[in-house]
Amino acid sequence: MRWFETILVVLTLATGIVWALDKFVWRKRRHGRDDLLADEKEPWVVETARSFFPVLAIVLLLRTFVAEPFRIPSGSMIPSLQIGDFILVNKFSYGLRLPITNTKIVPLGEPKRGDVAVFKFPGRDETDPEKGVDYVKRVIGLPGDKISYHMGVLQVNGVPVEYTTKQVLDADQGGISIPSELRIEALPGHAPHPILISRDSLLNGAMGDTDVIVPDGHYFVMGDNRDNSLDGRFWGMLPEANLRGRAMFVWMNFGNFKRIGTRVP
Structure with missing residues (x-):
């Protein structure tokens, strides 16, 4: 959520500035010495900043550089991720980045084929209202790869990816039952993971x-x-x-508690 990240940064900076000004400037002006008089109450603004700044700073640091929660709003990653899943994302897998701007400051790693990555949607053009919204998809192609996808068959650098059909079922796609195949896909260099393909696309292309x-x-x-x-x-x-980072596991799904703790394949 872009607005939450912005508000968190603003509040952390505001409370930090108030705390620092009081510690190094205002306190001395009020009392003429470094320590507060024991029987005098601090201004409410200073007291509030002193209480909230450490908490906000810790949350901001953890959320920016360690792990961040995201909610899955759509069915685009079914069956690996379900609508309503709250996932925890590893924020240092692809390098440490600043909040809001997402600028990389410390390179620590790059995406691997098969990773489920969270990212800011680049948009189909500059006017796309979804531009900058957090998306989650699976990394299929790395720099230099040739990717081909036809009739439900994926090829990486000219080599067809291996599939195993696990089940033919009627999948719920937005309230509409569509005949689909549940497959296990084995991307090169990555553990097998499930995918869902419409039977219609297998017969007629897509x-x-x-x-x-x-x-x-x-x-x-x-x-x-x-x-x-x-x-x-x-x-x-x-x-x-x-x-933004690599999806690790489901930490909550209020509609299906059995999903809690599910690792993202």
């Missing part, structure tokens, strides 16, 4: 069919719900600068 070469400094991402995902097939490449 608008998401694509052939691309991933440029330097970019990644190609797709949703695990292959026929119900607005991903790189439709809006292009993901810039490295937009990365």
Whole structure:
């Protein structure tokens, strides 16, 4: 949530400035010496800042550099992630970044093929209202990779990805039951993970069919719900600068408590 991050930064800075001014300037002016008189009450603004600044600073540091919670609002990552899942995201997997601007300040790692990554949506154009919104997709293509997707079959650098059909079922897609295949996909270098493919796309092809070469400094991402995902097939490449972190596990789902603790495959 962009607004929450902005408010957290503003409140942390405001309370920190008030605390610092009181410690190094105002306190001396009030009493003419470094320590407070024991029987005199601090101004409420100073007292509030003193109480909240350490808490806000710790939350900001943890959320910015360690881990951050995100909520899954759509079904684009079904079956790996369900609508209503709250996931915890590792913020240092792809380097330490400043809040709000997302500028990388310490390079610690890069996405691996198969990672489920959270990122700021680059937008289909500059007027896209979704530009900057947090998205979650699976990393399919790394810089330099040639990616092909046709008739439900994914190829990486000319080699078809191995699939195992686990189950044919009627999947719920926004309240509509659609015949689908639950498959296990084995991306090169990554543990197998489940995906969902519409039976109709297997027979007739889909608008998401694509052939691309991933440029330097970019990644190609797709949703695990292959026929119900607005991903790189439709809006292009993901810039490295937009990365937020790697999804680790589900920490809460108020509609299905059994999801708690589920690792993101």
